[in-house]
Structure formats: C-alpha cells, structure tokens
Amino acid sequence: MARIPAEQRGPGLGRDAVRLLVSRGSEQVSLHAFRELPGLLRAGDVLVVNTSATLAAAVDARLGREDLVVHFSTRGDDGRWAVELRTPAGGGTTRPHAGGPAGAVAELPDGGRLVLEEPLAAGADRLWWARPRPGPYEVPALLRAHGRPIRYAYTERDQPLSAHQTVFAVPAADGAGSAEMPSAGRPFTAELVARLVSRGVQFAPLVLHTGVASQEAHEPPYPERYEVSPTTAGLVNAARAGGGRVIAVGTTAVRALESAADEAGRVRPAAGWTDLVVTPERGVRVVDGLLTGLHEPGASHLLMLEAVAGRAAVRLGYAEAVARECLWHEFGDIHLLLKDESSNHSHC
Template identity: 75%
Template sequence: MTAALGIPPAGPVRAWGRVPRELSARVPAEQRGPGLDRDAVRLLVSRGTQVSHHAFAELPRLLRAGDLLVVNTSSTLAAAVDGWAGHTRVVVHFSTLGDDGRWAVELRDPDGQGTTRARAGGPLGTVVRLPGGVRLVLEEPLSTRGERLWWARVDGAEVCELLGAYGRPIRYRYTERDQPLSVYQTVFALPDPPAGGPGSAEMPSAARPFTHRMVAELVSRGVQFAPITLHTGVASAEAHEPPYPERFAVPEASARLINAVRAGDGRVVAVGTTAVRAVESAAGPDGVVRAAEGWTDLVVTPERGVRVVDGLLTGLHEPEASHLLMLEAVAGAAAIDRGYQEALRHRYLWHEFGDVHLLLPDEGTSL
C-alpha cells in the first residue's frame, strides 16, 4: 500500500461550539489523587436524546447479561523519536507500517510542551538523522491532500528496535507532561498483536478506563468480550482529518461470537471508534461479520450507517473531528448534539485521559 485512498472530508463544526481549554484532561485519572485508579472517570450515557450521568465504575449495571463488548487488542508504540533534518531539530512520529517495509511518518517541531506543532514534510529525499546512526528518508507523500504524512524508508536499524531504545509515547500540548509507555497501554493490549503491524501510534483510548477488576465484574455479570485488532495511525489535533487506511484483523472466533449475539437478545457495543471501524469493515451488506484482515479505508458516516454495532463507548471528541460522523451513524445527530451539550454543561473532561461517553439504543426504558 503506497497511498491513502480517497476519503470524504471531515464534517462541519457542530453547533455546540468549541471546547474550553480547561476541559482537557491533563493527566491520567489515577494521578489526580490518592487511591484513584484508571476507572476514576465520569461516564455520560446517551439513549437517544435521554442523557444521564454516572461514574465509570457503574458500567456493569448499565449493561446486561448477553451484551458483547468489542475491544481492540492493539498495543501502543513509543512512536515519537527526536531527530535532525539538516540543522533543525525535529520530532518524528512513526504512524503506520506499509506492506513494502516503509513507514508513514509525520515530522513535527518540538516546543517543550509536547510535539504539537506540525510541519510540512519534504521535499522529496529529505534525510532525517535519528539516534544510533539511523537515517530516515522521505520518499513520497501519503496522500495528494497534503504533505503532513510521508512514506519514508528507514536505514540502519529495525524501527521497532529504534522505538524501544529511543522512542516515547506521542503526546500533545493539552497534557501536562510526558508519561511512561505503560500509561498508554489498555488492559486489552497484546504485546504481539495480529493484523500485520507492531501496534498503534496512538492509544485506542476508549478502553483506557477499564481495569482488570472491571473486566472480571463484567464477565461475572454475563457480559462477553470479542477481541479485534486495529492499529491506529497518528491523529492530528490541528487538521481534524478523516482517518487514513489502517491495518485490522477480526478473528474467526470473534466474528462467530458477534453474529451469535446479534441473532439473540444481546447488544454489540464497540469500545472505541477503532472497534467500530474494524467490525464494520468485516461485515457484509447482509450484516454478517466474517473473519477478515488487511487494510481498511472505511469511513463510517451517517449516510453509510452501521450494520453491526448497536452501541459505542468512546471518548469525547473535538467539534471538528471526523469521528463525530461515526457517532452520528451509531446514535443520530440529535443524540450526539444533546450529549455534547450536557458534557460541556457538566464540565466533562476531553481527550485520551478524559471522561467517556456510552451510546446505547433508545429502547424506551429509563436509565
């Protein structure tokens, strides 16, 4: 795969407006006070336009026996590495491993507050010097839509070894400080995930609040889990671009389990937009999920709709984010607008260390 496929532009800015800077979660939940764990975040629940407010620890009683959570097993890479382009210091974000051994990368200007200032890559043939005598050469833009991401050849070391020795997790300006890689791993992450790639450039963060205790309680209540894998590339806090093609895998056992739940009374609830993208990529027009792996360029929009997913657990997204189109496909625009108005009014926290939003079908029952 040498270039991104055609993807529709992001949707319009939503009527509920911008998110105040102070609502960005600056540190993980467990670092906000003594005795706290990852699950010490709030949970906004939307069923249609009916909204209620909960602690994330209440999730087991909001689901029911027979429900199925689809979870992403991709582990997070220490994907940011310092380097030099000529006499200029840069930070390289390693995004996606291509089939030909090249990597999609992003160059950024460091500013001491997270590697937040994107810079145009190029020109063609630009050489970036990395630690350990490694060289990275930019070969072609990933997309005709811009030059933020480039396919690059790495000489002098295996990238996974480079990241293990010199990398750190990608972080953005709204966070307070660098964190160890363990902070960016979910309880579902496998050290050697399938789908033909080494892991995700950025954490599949909807699953971050889950703890081992929470998983055990859900299982004891009859909630099932279906693992899938989707390796995320880098996002862009500035551009709000639609997702690029990403590697995914839906194993046969998970496909069978999803189909069985859909044939019964359970609900299929995706944990994160990555899980939606993977499962919907493996579903045929008949709604049947079949084992699949490879690349997906699927962008879930209200026009396309969802074939499999009944509900979604996700973080809170910026008003320009293309992910909101997926949320509208699951729950409808009115539900998303109402939920986000409530999230702002009750001062929920945004981004990967923030609070989460559970979208469930409107079944005419009280929460």
C-alpha cells in the first residue's frame, strides 16, 4: 500500500516520482518511471482528464450521544446530499456505520444539522440522502471551514487538501466536487504536462464528480454528475478521425466519456447524471487506453480495465505489479493499459 504521497518519500522527489506499469495487449508488459510517459505516447494522442476538484468531504458530527464522521459524497439537484456515516476508529481513520434511520438528525459543527431521509438506492443503506439545515448551500462553506479529506486506514496520516488535488483541478462555482480525488491524474506536474504538449499530445478536459467509494463492499459505482463540453467532444472526435489514440486519465474519465458517446463511438456534448457501469460485456466505444491506479482484486473498476484492454492484459499486468512490488491506491503507482494494436482495426 502507498501510505504517503510520492513527494514525501525522500528529498527532492515530486508527485511524478511513481512508477508506470505499461500493458500492451495480453503479452507485453513493462515497468517505467512515470516521467517517461511522454516517450510512451505519440503526437496526435489525446489525454482526457477530469478537472473535478477534491472536496474536504469528511466532517465530524454527532448522532444522539454517538460520535460520527460524515462523508459528503454527492450533491443532488434538489439540494440534498448523499452522505455516508462512519464511526471514528482512532488515529484519524473510520469504520462503517449503518445508515439511517429515516428522520435521524446528525448535528454538525456551527449549529448545522443533517436530516437523514432515505437510502440512495433500494436495498443499499451505505449512502443516504440527507437534507442539510438550515440550507443546502451551506455545505460548501461547512466543508471549507470544518472538513478534511477522506482518509482510509492504509494511509499513514492525514494529508492537507492540496495533497488530494490534481494539477488539473478547477473548483466549481457551485461548490460541487469530488468526495475522493480523481487520483490517476495526481502524478502529473506542470512540467510533465508541458513536455507532453511539446510532443504533440493534447489534453481534453471533462468533469465527473466522484462520490465516496465503497472500501469494504466494492459495490458498483452509483450515479454521478458529469459534463463533457463541445470542445472536448470535438477534440476526441478529431483525434479518432486522424488516427490518434484516446487515453482516459482515470476510470472517472472513462465513465464520463463513454456516457457521452453513441454506439458508433462519436462523442457528443453531454451533461447530467450517469449511471453507466463499463463492463467487458458492454465494452468501450471511444477509449483506446487508460491511465489508472492499481485496484484491489474485488474492485468493480477491474471490469472497466478488462473492457479497455481485455482480461488477459489485466491479469498479466497485475501479476507483474505484484512481482515488482508496485504500490497500490491513490498515492501509488500508475498503470497504463493500451489496446493491442496488432489486432486493432482503424477507426472509421
């Protein structure tokens, strides 16, 4: 497990001081420094990046006499927030806490309250819709004043919010953002972006506000808010028409981009909520490659990796990651999965 960010592991290290595992089809896998990425891509390739900013989404609260931590996951269109209740477990970490019951009121700092209303999905009580009092638009201010980044037990200590922001993050005017960092973009630095641009690699931004992941149960992802702009749709379509590869930086970028694509793989501007779950059966229509962290064996994201590169490529890559002691999770090493071009037909 990557217990601290790369730049804290030794003097002179930056965010890009992680390793890059590269899988090309089912028979080729190699290990590189992440800084070598420009040499592994081609002019005309497009990196699709998520510009959602990470929120300080964990807030201390009380439910009756019980201490709680509330994880603010997703802001709904009706002013409610999807939240996850957690129990403090010592050392800044938490463990699961049952959601609800309906009507329960969690007390927040500065006199705020959170009224639990209903589970986010039938039969799943980990995330609940809750209505903030006095009003929904107080939550961004509450998070700025009292929130901290969500932290999991495998990390060594709390990190400042800046450690959870990518170089691509742009704060939203309405205070929306991601409960957890779109972490595949974390190793990028301004210098590395400049080197990629000078090589002829383009960047196409989109937004997907990611909710709180299921660390214990590995549930499929819930619906999330996203936006693909006309500019990004045009960049991606032009790259495909010109023979460039479309490489998503993170599973969030795959989910948003594939949600905006038609069956022929043409991307159109789109915004709203996506409930798309990318599986090998569904396949991908736009994405030729994926930059992502290393996911635990039970994670639903692995199905997305298989949809992009095939099961054999994923298995080979993970066997190499274990053998080479690569680091897992949001502060860890990165995996570039590319479609096997030897059997790939050209885009039409």
